[in-house]
Amino acid sequence: xxxxxTSVNEYLDFINEINSDPNFSDPMLSSQEEMRCNLLDAPGxxxxxxxxxxxxxxxxxxxxxxxxxxxxxxxxxxxxxxxPKAYKETLSFLKDNYKGCKADFVYNPANHLLHNLLLAxxxxxxxxxxxxxxxxxxxxxxxxxxxxxxPQYREQYLALHSDDGYWTAEKVIDASDRFRILLALEEDTxxxxxxxxxxxxxxxxxxxxxxxxxxxxxxxRAILAKAIELNRPKAMMLLVDTDxxxxxxxxxxxxxxxxxxxxxxxxxxxx
Numbered sequence: 001x002x003x004x005x006t007s008v009n010e011y012l013d014f015i016n017e018i019n020s021d022p023n024f025s026d027p028m029l030s031s032q033e034e035m036r037c038n039l040l041d042a043p044g045x046x047x048x049x050x051x052x053x054x055x056x057x058x059x060x061x062x063x064x065x066x067x068x069x070x071x072x073x074x075x076x077x078x079x080x081x082x083x084p085k086a087y088k089e090t091l092s093f094l095k096d097n098y099k100g101c102k103a104d105f106v107y108n109p110a111n112h113l114l115h116n117l118l119l120a121x122x123x124x125x126x127x128x129x130x131x132x133x134x135x136x137x138x139x140x141x142x143x144x145x146x147x148x149x150x151p152q153y154r155e156q157y158l159a160l161h162s163d164d165g166y167w168t169a170e171k172v173i174d175a176s177d178r179f180r181i182l183l184a185l186e187e188d189t190x191x192x193x194x195x196x197x198x199x200x201x202x203x204x205x206x207x208x209x210x211x212x213x214x215x216x217x218x219x220x221r222a223i224l225a226k227a228i229e230l231n232r233p234k235a236m237m238l239l240v241d242t243d244x245x246x247x248x249x250x251x252x253x254x255x256x257x258x259x260x261x262x263x264x265x266x267x268x269x270x271x
Contacts, residue, residue: 002093005050005062007043014059015039018080023110026078027264030131031237033201038077039064048077051093053086061086067098073166074103074271079114087117095271104166105267115265124268129239130248131262136255140225142218149173149181149193156190157183160209167195167206182226184210184219192219196227202235224254239264 008015019025028038042048042064053061061081067074074094081087094103107114109128118125149157154173161169172179172195184192192210197203205227210219228236238256240247242263 001054002089003052003054005043005052008039008050008062011052011059011062015062015080018062018082021082022261023108023112024080024082025108025261026080027108027131027262028077028106030259030262031202037200042077051090053081053083053089055083055085061090063090065094069098069101072101074098074101075166076103076105076107079105079107079111081113084113084117087114091117091121098271101271103269103271105269106264107267109263109265115267118267118269122270126266126268127241127243128263128265130242131259131264132238132240132248132251132256133259133262134228134236134255135257138253138255140221140254142222142225144219144222145185146222146226147183147185149183153183153190157181157193160190160193160211162207162209165207172206179206180227180230182223182230184214184223186214192223194223194227196231198231198234200234202237203231204237204239221250221254224250228254237262 005011019029029035042050047066047068049065049067051063051065052059053063060083062078063076063080064078065074065076079087094101105114105118109115157173158169161172172181178197178199179195180198182194182196183190191214193207194205195207196205208220208223210223237259238251240251248258
């Protein structure tokens with residue numbers, strides 16, 4: 001049985017037990033800040049829906065979803081269970097109540113229960129991503145011009161920006177309380193950008209791009225070095241495709257280390 005929860009406090013033992021299992025831990029709960037933002041503070045956020053799945057009085061699954069009905073968008077912020085029934089019942093509830101919405105599931109690559117369930121749906125899977133955390137202070141000198149976004153570069157930024165995913169260029173610009181936008185300039189031409197959070201104790205890039213003809217010329221390193229500088233003294237993490245060896249080498253050279261147990265897969269499902 002699926003029930004709406006108004007608090008997660010009485011289920012902390014269950015949460016900690018599942019999240020300590022390497023096969024079913026949630027990559028969205030891999031730090032104390034993520035635990036607070038995605039789970040503990042969820043009851044106070046109107047767009048967040050918290051559901052528990054029960055067998056009689058015993059909880060077998062706990063889920064938090066961000067639901068933006070006006071945008072037909074849903075995102076799983078937390079998914080904790082070791083029982084197939086919990087995932088099936090939750091997905092069935094979403095399909096029955098939010099038909100036509102796009103749902104994003106971010107989950108542990110080792111979670112075969114959720115993965116196998118999504119394989120049977122109309123699902124598009126992204127590549128597995130490695131979590132990396134900034135651990136070392138590495139000096140970086142660059143002659144490239146990296147600056148914060150300003151409206152004079154709006155059209156160039158919009159034209160360059162990825163239109164995949166929820167955070168479009170327009171939404172990032174409008175969310176200045178959450179995001180910092182860095183632009184790489186060649187004279188007066190935008191050749192690369194990074195959208196990175198700045199409001200958290202641990203911030204992360206959401207989108208990072210350099211035009212193909214300007215790659216391997218130090219622009220990516222310069223953008224990331226500037227992002228690190230502006231973010232201090234806060235922490236920083238990032239996600240990178242596990243097979244992107246060039247990017248991983250770049251991040252390691254600027255002080256990032258691989259974070260064990262933080263990898264994820266994102267699946268896009270049409271309900």
